[in-house]
Amino acid sequence: MILCCPNVLRSPVVDNKLYSLGLLYLRNAARQAGYESILVDAYFLELTVEETVKRILREDNPFLYGFMINSPEMLKSALSIIQRLPRDDYKGGRVPVVLGGIYPSLEYRGLMEANDEIDLVVRGEGEETLRYVLEALRDSKGFGGIPGLSWRTGSKVCHNSDRQPASDLDVFGDYDPGTISGVMPEMSWTISSSRGCSGTCSFCLVGLNFGKKGVWRGHSAQWVADHVEEMTGKYGARHIRFVDDEFVGCERSADRAMEITELLKKRKVRPKFSIMCRSDTVRRYPEVFKKLRSCGLANVFLGIESGNDEVLSRLNKRHSVEDSMKAVSILCDLNVRVQGGNIVFHPWMSEETALKDISFFQGLLEKHDKFVFFTLNGVDIFRDAGLGDGYEGQGGNWQLKWEAQDEKMQAIFSLWMRIERTILFPALASLGTITPRIRRDLCFWQLKAFKGLITGFKDDKRYREGILFEIFLEICGFLRMHGSQKVMKSFLARRTSTPEMEKEVCFERHY
Ligand code: B12
Ligand code: SF4
Incomplete structure (x- = not known):
């Protein structure tokens, strides 16, 4: 089986080169079911479509092609790859193509109707569903009854019921980061220690990938400490990025963060690391951030978004401008670098909101020399995220084009x-x-x-x-x-x- 993350154009503000953790989890799930898979992370390896096809064709008789798709651009890239793959050699039929990732998870209906080269879509969390798909293929059973799966039979497309996300993430997490192919740049070691977010911001799709907004599930502190220790001890990682959308947010995650620091201290494991979280969280749990700092926390990506309280409430951020000012102070006083996320451009912006944003971010920069942002950003309005409700946007279904009023x-x-x-x-x-x-x-x-x-x-x-x-x-x-x-x-x-x-x-x- 091939598991591929297609390459896409990247903007120069994306200065990192990270591999797909999702693929490692999926390979692990397949292995637990008795199947080996080849990972082709074309994004990480920066492969062209032709190079990706060539790499896939090195493998003898794959019985399943799997693609990770996080955006319409990735789908386009995957389709150009799929068109170049031999597919007429599996049990008298064609080699099936399965897609997973946030874009097909939300857009499966339209996507399967428009592209008949796609046979299966695994919606949401992939490990369990993929295991059942592999068993069904092995035993030539049908796909009906596998929760979380959409599938094609003749000219018909069927959508099974949703799968409930797993309650214990550790059972999926027994992968070996040493098996990633390609040279690992120093700043590219990553770990995903949780899924989902306790926040319910109206522009964000994150929780929806795993079923529902507002739900946070974490690997155990023990699992996190083991993996951090493995990356630093066995593979020499000196900086680790937690790609969790919310490393600390709810009480459970704050307690877990404390446990993680205790374990890392006990084991004398002390890499530098970076995390993402919201402003209100830092203000609510300053002692957790102090502990994290003492354990190597070097950078925080903080979802600040706006210097206007009215805009924050439209975005349902559940934090205030004052929370952000306080959070940046707390972190910078701890000598942690802060990168602030911002949403300055949106359909409701006015001269007043924009000038307020400018003076707010200017104030943060002047006060804290550890504070930065990348570029000034506009909001994405996704059909399923909530912010689009009642908003007459134009353009595609998935993402609505907007203009300022x-x-x-x-x-x-x-x-x-x-x-x-x-x-x-x-x-x-x-x-x-x-x-x-x-x-x-x-x-x-x-x-x-x-x-x-x-x-x-x-x-x-x-x-x-x-x-x-x-x-x-x-x-x-x-x-x-x-x-x-x-x-x-x-x-x-x-x-x-x-x-x-x-x-x-x-x-x-x-x-
Ligand atoms: C780390 C990260 C990156 C890294 C690593 C990329 C990667 N592919 O993992 C980098 C920096 C390279 C990156 C790049 C981009 N990213 Co990114 N990224 C993330 C982030 C923060 C974490 C991903 C992760 O590791 N999750 C943990 C793993 C375990 O989950 P997972 O990847 O979703 O995989 C699970 C399921 O989705 C499913 N699944 C996924 N693929 C497949 C495939 C098959 C065959 C099956 C069966 C199942 C399956 O099973 C997996 C296990 O349960 C997410 C936010 C998030 N929380 O998901 C954004 C996110 C996925 N990225 C996003 C985007 C847009 C991009 C880019 C398109 C940005 C750009 N324009 O350049 C590129 C796309 C490049 C690419 N190849 O992915 C968006 C996607 C939604 C959207 N807004 O359109 C997200 C949701 C962030 C956001 N809030 O906007 N990203
Ligand atoms: S806090 Fe971040 S990840 Fe969580 S819902 Fe809001 S924008 Fe999404």
């Missing part, structure tokens, strides 16, 4: 997107590795440039052309100060202001 802000947003794609992203890509200092300077630069647009905006072509040129010159100055001549040359080679070419120059091609 305030026309001026919409025009500024469009201009900012253009600046991002043709100037900021190419500059980031040219800089390559970005030091914390450059990142902070870029934060200040973005806030200043965005504020300049709001206060000086004129809705005419000459203004737009002029401001793009001005910002281009400013970025050249920035790169001259922070980068080498090579960086500047690379930026000039990438940049274009032709709209049709924006995508080409703003993103590195990976397939």
Whole structure:
């Protein structure tokens, strides 16, 4: 069996190169059922479609092709791979293709109707369902009655009942990270120590992948300590990223975090590590963060989102602006680096909300030299996430296209997107590795440039052309100060202001 994570274009703000933990869990589940599988993590290995196909074709007679799909772009990439695979050789029929991951888990109906090359979709948590699929294939049994599965029979598509997520994650977690193929960059060791999130933010899909929003399930503290010890001791990992969406959030996770610190201390295991969480959590459990810090916590990605309480409540964040200020203070006082998530652009933004966001993030940057954000972000409105309810968006079903109700802000947003794609992203890509200092300077630069647009905006072509040129010159100055001549040359080679070419120059091609 082949388990593949297809490659997609990545934006230059994604500076990490992480492997798919989901594939390791699935291989483990297959192994427990008596099947070996080959993992082809094309995203991690940065393989083109052709290279991915070539890699898959090295294997003799696979009886199942499995693909991890987290977005429509990944589906597109997977379909180009699937079209090039031989499929007419399995028990008198074709070799089945199974998809899993958050996108097919929510979009299975439309997706199976539109693509008859897909035979099966495993919805939500994959381990148990995959095991049953493997047994059904082995015994030539039907797929009816396997919870969590959608399947094709002739021209009909059937959707079985949902599967309840497992209550004990440890039974799935006996994988060996040493079996990942490819060279592991120093900052790429990851662990997923929990699934879901106790939060119910209205724009977020995370909980829905595992069935329901607001539900957090964790591996035991013992499991986490064992795996961290294995990664550091056996494989020499010095920095570990917890990819959990909420490492500490509810009381159970806070208690578990304390237990983990106790175990790591006892075993004298002390790698640096990073986690993700919300602002209210830090404020609620400062003593947990103190303990985590003493154990190696180095970075926290904090879902701050906004400097406006009304916006936070629309996003159902369940934290306040004051919580965020306090959380950043607590963490920075502990000498932990904080990366703040932000949602500055949304359909309800106004000059007032934007200016408030600017001064809020500016204040955090000025007060805390360990605080940064990456770029200024807009909200994604997913059909199933809740924020889309009652919102008349346009475009596809899965993700709704939105426009700001305030026309001026919409025009500024469009201009900012253009600046991002043709100037900021190419500059980031040219800089390559970005030091914390450059990142902070870029934060200040973005806030200043965005504020300049709001206060000086004129809705005419000459203004737009002029401001793009001005910002281009400013970025050249920035790169001259922070980068080498090579960086500047690379930026000039990438940049274009032709709209049709924006995508080409703003993103590195990976397939
Ligand atoms: C770590 C991470 C990454 C890493 C690792 C990627 C990976 N494939 O694991 C990196 C940084 C590379 C990454 C990149 C991207 N990511 Co990402 N990522 C995550 C994160 C935080 C954790 C993933 C994880 O390890 N989960 C733990 C494992 C155990 O769960 P799992 O992967 O979901 O797998 C389980 C099931 O889904 C299912 N399953 C999954 N695949 C398959 C396949 C088969 C055959 C079967 C049977 C079952 C099955 O079974 C698995 C075990 O139960 C999630 C958020 C989340 N909590 O899921 C976002 C998330 C999945 N990513 C997301 C996105 C958008 C992306 C990108 C498309 C971003 C981009 N534009 O570049 C790329 C896609 C590249 C890629 N190849 O995945 C979104 C997807 C939803 C969306 N908004 O569209 C999420 C939900 C984040 C978010 N909140 O927006 N990501
Ligand atoms: S806290 Fe983060 S992961 Fe949890 S629901 Fe909100 S946005 Fe999603």
